[in-house]
Amino acid sequence: MQIRYIDRSTGKIKTESPPAEGLIKFLYGNPLGRATVLPLVKQKFISAWYGRRMDAPASKKNIPDFVESLGIDLGEAQKTLPEFTSFNDFFYRKLKPGARPVASGLVSPGDGRLLAFEQVGDVHQFYVKGQPFTLTDFLQDEALAREFSGAAMLILRLAPNDYHRYHFPYAGIPTASKDIQGAYYSVSPHALVHNFTRVFCENKRKYCCLRTGEKGDMLLAPVGAAMVGTIIDTYEPETPCAAGDEMGYFAFGGSSLVVLVDPKHFTIDADLLQNTRDGLETFVRMGERIGG
Numbered sequence: 001m002q003i004r005y006i007d008r009s010t011g012k013i014k015t016e017s018p019p020a021e022g023l024i025k026f027l028y029g030n031p032l033g034r035a036t037v038l039p040l041v042k043q044k045f046i047s048a049w050y051g052r053r054m055d056a057p058a059s060k061k062n063i064p065d066f067v068e069s070l071g072i073d074l075g076e077a078q079k080t081l082p083e084f085t086s087f088n089d090f091f092y093r094k095l096k097p098g099a100r101p102v103a104s105g106l107v108s109p110g111d112g113r114l115l116a117f118e119q120v121g122d123v124h125q126f127y128v129k130g131q132p133f134t135l136t137d138f139l140q141d142e143a144l145a146r147e148f149s150g151a152a153m154l155i156l157r158l159a160p161n162d163y164h165r166y167h168f169p170y171a172g173i174p175t176a177s178k179d180i181q182g183a184y185y186s187v188s189p190h191a192l193v194h195n196f197t198r199v200f201c202e203n204k205r206k207y208c209c210l211r212t213g214e215k216g217d218m219l220l221a222p223v224g225a226a227m228v229g230t231i232i233d234t235y236e237p238e239t240p241c242a243a244g245d246e247m248g249y250f251a252f253g254g255s256s257l258v259v260l261v262d263p264k265h266f267t268i269d270a271d272l273l274q275n276t277r278d279g280l281e282t283f284v285r286m287g288e289r290i291g292g
Contacts, residue, residue: 005113005281008271008288013280016113016159054252059087066090070161092164092232092249100285102244105292106266109220109247109257110166112158113281114290116272118263120153126276127196137201138221138258140180148219151260152268154290157187157281158255165234165249166222166257167286168241172212174220176237179206187225187256200258206231207258210241219260222248231255244287266291 003016053059063084067074074081076099084090100111108114117123124132135145158164168174182204192199200223207221222231230251235241261268268291275282284290 005283006275007283009283014283054088054091055086057086060084060090062087063090072161076163088251091252094165095163100244100287102242102287103289105289106261106268107169107243108156108284108286108288108290109169109259110156110158110286111163112156112257112284114272114284115155115157115276115281116268116290117153117155117276118268118273120149120151120260123153123155123196126279127192131197133197133200135260137197138205139207139219144219147217148260150263151219152263152266154259154261154268156257156259156284158250158257160252163286164251164255165286166247168210168220168235168243168245168247169259169290170210170212170215170218171240171242172210172215172218173240174235174237174247175209175211177206177208177233180204182224185225187223200256204231206233208237215265216262218262218266219258220247221258221260222250223256223258224250225255261291 004013005016006012007014063081066072066087067081076095077093078096079089079093084093115123115126117126120133120135127133135148136142139145139148156166158166183202185199185203187199187203204224205221207219210218210220212218224231231248232251233248235245235247241247269289272282272284272290
């Protein structure tokens with residue numbers, strides 16, 4: 001299996017080679033790996049331990065090789081390479097003002113590879129293995145799951161080389177976030193193809209509702225993953241926000257953001273829906289229009 005996606009800016013199909021790809025395939029695609037090593041790797045203490053290592057000043061030495069091997073453009077960052085105090089300080093770096101222009105309409109909450117579904121139930125047609133995905137399992141709130149049962153669903157996957165702060169995709173008033181404790185499975189497609197539901201409904205996550213007024217409520221849910229020790233909110237609950245305002249950030253590792261919107265009020269861009277039907281993620285950047 002190759003991880004292939006469409007770069008929306010060029011229309012070209014690209015292939016992703018994530019760090020430790022061989023290990024991820026062993027953990028999730030090999031019966032021996034799933035039975036013996038994965039139960040240990042998914043535990044919180046492993047990700048927490050690694051997170052502490054990435055917070056240590058000595059971790060700065062890992063930044064140059066990481067930047068070079070993954071082709072990261074540090075010219076967008078507010079800090080220069082010598083100014084970072086740790087690997088995590090670099091990993092959840094802020095960008096210079098204007099580095100991500102914010103379009104009108106519904107915009108991408110971050111940089112990453114996007115899947116778009118007109119209905120929540122359509123996600124099982126993309127990830128055909130494992131148990132069906134349900135909002136009740138994901139949100140652990142039956143009333144909220146009923147409220148969003150007819151929602152369109154967007155899944156933004158952030159790879160380790162991506163900008164790891166995420167933002168509000170529309171203007172509104174956000175509620176306080178609710179934490180759901182869980183495991184730390186990888187969100188790599190190598191893991192998701194074997195059981196999407198297990199990863200998204202067992203991983204650590206949190207969510208908040210964004211009250212938009214004329215467009216109804218939307219739900220925003222950052223999902224942690226292997227080696228992601230923290231999901232940090234940076235917004236002020238019950239305070240009006242604009243599209244593109246920062247919502248939070250992930251510490252080291254891959255991670256995802258799930259967005260649920262009312263399809264009666266938002267129309268997801270056709271190319272994103274078609275790419276998903278074709279079995280491909282679409283690479284988008286924060287602030288880029290994804291619907292209207």
